[in-house]
Amino acid sequence: MQWIDIGVNLTHDSFDADRDAVIERARAAGVSQMLITGADLASSEAAVQLARAHPRTLFATAGVHPHHASQLQAQHLPALRSLLSRPEVLAAGECGLDYHRNYSPREAQLRAFEWQLQLAAECGKPLFLHQRAAHADFVALLRNYRATLSGGVAHCFTGTAAELEDYLELGLSIGITGWFCDERRGTHLAALAARIPARRLLLETDAPYLLPRDLRPRPKSRRNEPMYLPHIGAAVARARAESAEQCAAHTSAHARELFQIAALGAAS
Ligand SMILES: [Zn+2]
Numbered sequence: 001m002q003w004i005d006i007g008v009n010l011t012h013d014s015f016d017a018d019r020d021a022v023i024e025r026a027r028a029a030g031v032s033q034m035l036i037t038g039a040d041l042a043s044s045e046a047a048v049q050l051a052r053a054h055p056r057t058l059f060a061t062a063g064v065h066p067h068h069a070s071q072l073q074a075q076h077l078p079a080l081r082s083l084l085s086r087p088e089v090l091a092a093g094e095c096g097l098d099y100h101r102n103y104s105p106r107e108a109q110l111r112a113f114e115w116q117l118q119l120a121a122e123c124g125k126p127l128f129l130h131q132r133a134a135h136a137d138f139v140a141l142l143r144n145y146r147a148t149l150s151g152g153v154a155h156c157f158t159g160t161a162a163e164l165e166d167y168l169e170l171g172l173s174i175g176i177t178g179w180f181c182d183e184r185r186g187t188h189l190a191a192l193a194a195r196i197p198a199r200r201l202l203l204e205t206d207a208p209y210l211l212p213r214d215l216r217p218r219p220k221s222r223r224n225e226p227m228y229l230p231h232i233g234a235a236v237a238r239a240r241a242e243s244a245e246q247c248a249a250h251t252s253a254h255a256r257e258l259f260q261i262a263a264l265g266a267a268s
Contacts (some may be wrong), residue, residue: 001248002032002264003233004255005127005226006175007155007204010036010058011046014208014223023054026226030248032264033255034058034226037094037128037206039065041076044083051088056264061128062086063093069104069112077115084123090259092120093128094155097141100133110137117145120152126258127152129172135159139166146170151258153202156210158185165190173200173258177214178224178232180239190239198250202258203236247250 005026015022026034036051038061047060062083064072072080082090095116097109104112120127129152131138139259142149154167155175167174174196178188193201207224212231230244237247255261 001030001230001245002252003030003203003209003229003248004261005031005034005205005229006039006153006202006255006259007177007206008034008226009206009208010034010050010108010226010266011038011043012208012215019050020189022227023058024223026229027057029227029230031229032057033261035090035128035204035255035259036060038062038083039094040071041079042070044080044089045192047087048088050084055219056262059090059259059261060086060088061091061093063091063095063116063128064112065094065102066096066098066109066113066130067103068099070108071104072108072115074114077119079117080124081119084119084125090125090261091152092116092123092125093152094130095127096130097134097138098130098139106137107132110141112218113138113141117141117149117262120150121145121148124150126150129154130156131159135163135166135260139170142170142172142236153258155204156206158189160188161192161195164195168196168200173202173254175202175204176236177204177206178228180232181212181214181235183213193236193239194241199254199257200253201236203229203233203247203251205232
């Protein structure tokens with residue numbers, strides 16, 4: 001079985017001491033390829049460097065997270081455009097809107113998101129999308145750009161049935177994290193997981209965040225790692241009444257299709 005983790009924040013400093021061991025543990029657990037999330041220009045550049053050091057195993061996204069939107073100015077767009085044109089960069093993001101915390105003012109978030117929608121269209125790369133408490137504005141902007149986009153993933157989907165319908169109707173794929181395994185706030189997702197077509201479903205850990213709460217034995221560290229992706233996959237497979245093998249096969253196939261990842265072992 002081979003799994004693909006489409007969202008790992010592997011440049012996070014909590015991995016500084018043992019990053020290579022984390023990658024090795026993930027591979028030993030069957031997580032054969034990973035997409036490293038960029039959240040601002042510096043971490044996107046770091047994600048590209050990491051991907052370059054692990055060709056065919058690690059890949060990067062490049063973008064500016066809505067929390068950091070106020071840092072993105074017009075003068076930075078050429079740098080972001082050149083990151084997005086790198087072969088290691090498979091998606092534009094993490095980008096989107098987050099009105100839950102409003103770490104950046106809404107106007108700055110809307111401006112940064114629209115710039116990144118335009119760059120994604122220009123570079124022909126799919127989007128890696130973040131949305132929290134901003135569904136209406138988020139969907140409205142995506143609808144405006146839909147005809148120019150090369151698809152994308154609503155990462156860490158935790159929303160309602162109506163939100164899921166909106167995303168599917170927009171042609172987006174759905175990223176499921178260990179939130180799914182959270183007995184306090186993730187149980188509604190089991191019914192929704194069965195409604196996601198196999199060719200729209202992706203899995204991600206969002207490590208080091210969102211450690212699945214039902215891991216047994218409980219890891220000593222609160223840090224999540226990509227090696228726990230098969231645990232999330234098994235839970236999602238149960239909710240969809242399919243085997244873990246089937247879930248690994250179709251989520252990996254869809255990740256390869258959306259992000260144009262070459263299968264390991266395929267000729268380069
Ligand atoms: Zn996010």
